[in-house]
Amino acid sequence: MINKKASFKNSIRIANVSRLLSLLIILTIAFSLTACDVKDNFVQATQQPLRKVKLLLDYIPNTNHTGFFVALYKNYYTAEGLDVEITQSAEGDSLESVASGQMDFGVSFQESVTAAKTASAPRPVKAIAAILQHNTSGFASPTSKNIKRPADFVGKIYGGWGTNIEKEFIKTLMKKDGADPEKVTYLSNNATDIFAAFEKDADFSWIYYGWDGVQAQLRNYPINFIKLQDIDSRLDFYTPLIITNENLINTDPDVIKRFMRATAKGYTDCVNNPADAASYLMKKAPDTNADLAKASQEYLKNEYISDASQWGVMNVERWQTFGKWMFENGLIEKELVAKDAFTNDFLTK
Amino acid sequence: MKRLKSIGNKSIPVVFILLILSLLEYLVDSGIIKAFIFPAPSDIGKALIKYAPSIFPHVLSTLYVSLIGLVLGLVVAFVLAILMENISLVHKAIYPLLIISQNIPIIAIAPLIVLVLGFGVAPKIFCVALACFFPVVINLLEGFKSVDLDLINLIRSMGGRKMYILMTVKIPWAIFNLFSGLKIAATYCIATAVIAEWLGGEKGIGVYIMTAKRSYLYDRMYAVIIITALLGIVLVNLISLLQKLTISWKQETK
Numbered sequence: 001m002i003n004k005k006a007s008f009k010n011s012i013r014i015a016n017v018s019r020l021l022s023l024l025i026i027l028t029i030a031f032s033l034t035a036c037d038v039k040d041n042f043v044q045a046t047q048q049p050l051r052k053v054k055l056l057l058d059y060i061p062n063t064n065h066t067g068f069f070v071a072l073y074k075n076y077y078t079a080e081g082l083d084v085e086i087t088q089s090a091e092g093d094s095l096e097s098v099a100s101g102q103m104d105f106g107v108s109f110q111e112s113v114t115a116a117k118t119a120s121a122p123r124p125v126k127a128i129a130a131i132l133q134h135n136t137s138g139f140a141s142p143t144s145k146n147i148k149r150p151a152d153f154v155g156k157i158y159g160g161w162g163t164n165i166e167k168e169f170i171k172t173l174m175k176k177d178g179a180d181p182e183k184v185t186y187l188s189n190n191a192t193d194i195f196a197a198f199e200k201d202a203d204f205s206w207i208y209y210g211w212d213g214v215q216a217q218l219r220n221y222p223i224n225f226i227k228l229q230d231i232d233s234r235l236d237f238y239t240p241l242i243i244t245n246e247n248l249i250n251t252d253p254d255v256i257k258r259f260m261r262a263t264a265k266g267y268t269d270c271v272n273n274p275a276d277a278a279s280y281l282m283k284k285a286p287d288t289n290a291d292l293a294k295a296s297q298e299y300l301k302n303e304y305i306s307d308a309s310q311w312g313v314m315n316v317e318r319w320q321t322f323g324k325w326m327f328e329n330g331l332i333e334k335e336l337v338a339k340d341a342f343t344n345d346f347l348t349k
Numbered sequence: 350m351k352r353l354k355s356i357g358n359k360s361i362p363v364v365f366i367l368l369i370l371s372l373l374e375y376l377v378d379s380g381i382i383k384a385f386i387f388p389a390p391s392d393i394g395k396a397l398i399k400y401a402p403s404i405f406p407h408v409l410s411t412l413y414v415s416l417i418g419l420v421l422g423l424v425v426a427f428v429l430a431i432l433m434e435n436i437s438l439v440h441k442a443i444y445p446l447l448i449i450s451q452n453i454p455i456i457a458i459a460p461l462i463v464l465v466l467g468f469g470v471a472p473k474i475f476c477v478a479l480a481c482f483f484p485v486v487i488n489l490l491e492g493f494k495s496v497d498l499d500l501i502n503l504i505r506s507m508g509g510r511k512m513y514i515l516m517t518v519k520i521p522w523a524i525f526n527l528f529s530g531l532k533i534a535a536t537y538c539i540a541t542a543v544i545a546e547w548l549g550g551e552k553g554i555g556v557y558i559m560t561a562k563r564s565y566l567y568d569r570m571y572a573v574i575i576i577t578a579l580l581g582i583v584l585v586n587l588i589s590l591l592q593k594l595t596i597s598w599k600q601e602t603k
Contacts, residue, residue: 020595024423024424060556060560060563062563087468087550088550088556089468089547089548089549090548090556090559096464100464102467192563195386196386219385285560287403287557287561287569288560288564
């Protein structure tokens with residue numbers, strides 16, 4: 001027999017629970033509405049509305065990106081009538097988001113663009129400027145390992161990301177130096193901290209000198225650094241670079257020109273005043289290591305333009321040569337038509 | 350006596366943690382563990398205090414994503430569990446998909462998620478809700494299954510129909526299970542939000558950790574990890590409190 005008092009109490013409990021659940025549902029809906037980014041596009045009556053443009057960085061903000069932040073905070077973009085929204089992700093490459101049209105511009109790499117253009121479903125992207133003129137990456141190792149040349153890789157452990165291109169870099173370098181590439185052990189440790197990796201399992205790693213190399217200097221951690229292009233000039237590919245999608249090229253090339261003009265100005269400022277540039281990176285990403293940022297900008301001031309006539313310009317030979325290298329080493333299935341992959345048309349002389 | 354015992358019980362984990370911290374401090378000071386691999390606990394503590402103001406907005410952002418995701422997961426789980434309980438076709442169709450939903454690595458489908466949901470808070474809330482709805486729905490279904498059949502038969506014999514049984518017997522019975530599921534979900538909703546911040550965004554514990562890691566600032570990174578752990582503990586305790594407040598009748602039978 002169901003106790004009348006108990007059932008009354010239980011119906012109060014049910015009512016309470018129902019009320020609680022209803023409250024939760026209402027709160028969820030209310031919060032979800034505020035979660036939809038209602039960006040206030042408030043435009044002053046005297047100004048022309050700014051053209052909204054979306055840029056996706058390849059990674060969290062670092063000194064490869066400083067030119068964008070300089071252009072943003074010094075209002076070079078607004079002077080070109082652009083409202084640039086800079087998004088960051090830890091994805092490591094912006095290519096797919098730019099290809100899909102979700103983003104107008106992105107930071108990517110020559111090896112990515114080459115693979116994307118020669119894939120069975122080629123991506124509609126094009127490289128429009130090189131952020132650094134020459135490849136600043138190479139193989140680093142603590143001096144204690146005595147790896148001074150590619151032949152010294154023999155019998156050593158490489159700590160990397162497990163991609164085929166890393167293996168091909170090592171093979172190419174070792175063959176050039178007359179060593180047997182089979183004698184290297186490959187370890188995937190996703191080593192973003194090379195110092196920890198060197199302590200434990202890896203003997204050498206692939207780094208961009210501008211960040212990890214500079215950090216080693218700051219730490220007084222002596223490393224041997226073998227730059228890819230020093231051993232084989234075919235490996236002087238453009239990295240990183242800026243890409244856009246072909247849809248934007250066809251529908252609004254003027255926006256690309258304006259974006260590039262302002263961005264070029266930003267990167268040129270990085271060359272002329274690295275300390276100032278560092279402050280803009282810190283403004284965008286205040287939690288960045290300030291000392292590393294400053295030292296890195298100081299190193300990169302010689303790399304943004306380097307020996308080129310202006311910032312961003314690329315030459316077809318380097319696209320062709322590296323594309324050929326990728327094809328010969330089985331990294332891409334079709335040969336690259338370099339003219340499809342990049343253009344200097346959007347850089348203002 | 351009971352008081353002393355309870356204080357004793359609570360101090361055991363605290364003492365244990367302090368012992369581990371002292372050991373770590375010694376290992377780093379003596380150089381057995383290199384400071385650039387793992388900073389001394391004292392350095393982490395100092396970083397925690399020094400950088401708390403800059404860490405705070407990131408914590409708030411992640412908490413926001415975690416809680417919305419948790420509640421969204423809860424609501425979806427509740428609705429789904431009821432549908433599955435009452436319509437056996439839905440149950441048969443959806444149950445295997447539940448397991449599949451938990452085994453898709455976020456890293457693999459990240460570009461797809463951001464393509465559909467963008468780079469704002471939505472993709473992160475989605476990932477948290479995806480992880481959180483599962484323990485709740487599974488526990489609810491178990492709860493529904495475990496209802497005393499005699500009780501159901503009794504109500505049926507008095508003319509009570511499916512909806513009435515659901516509202517008066519099944520749901521109140523399973524609320525206890527709902528809270529178990531909710532506690533599990535709450536335990537890792539924050540960590541899930543941190544991982545989901547990989548997808549994109551400037552704010553959040555996950556972004557802070559990545560920035561600190563790439564900047565080789567490990568004392569800050571571990572400081573934030575400590576905060577994350579503490580947040581998780583607080584959240585689970587809050588849910589226990591909520592449980593006590595709403596279903597104290599179940600406690601009485603203990």
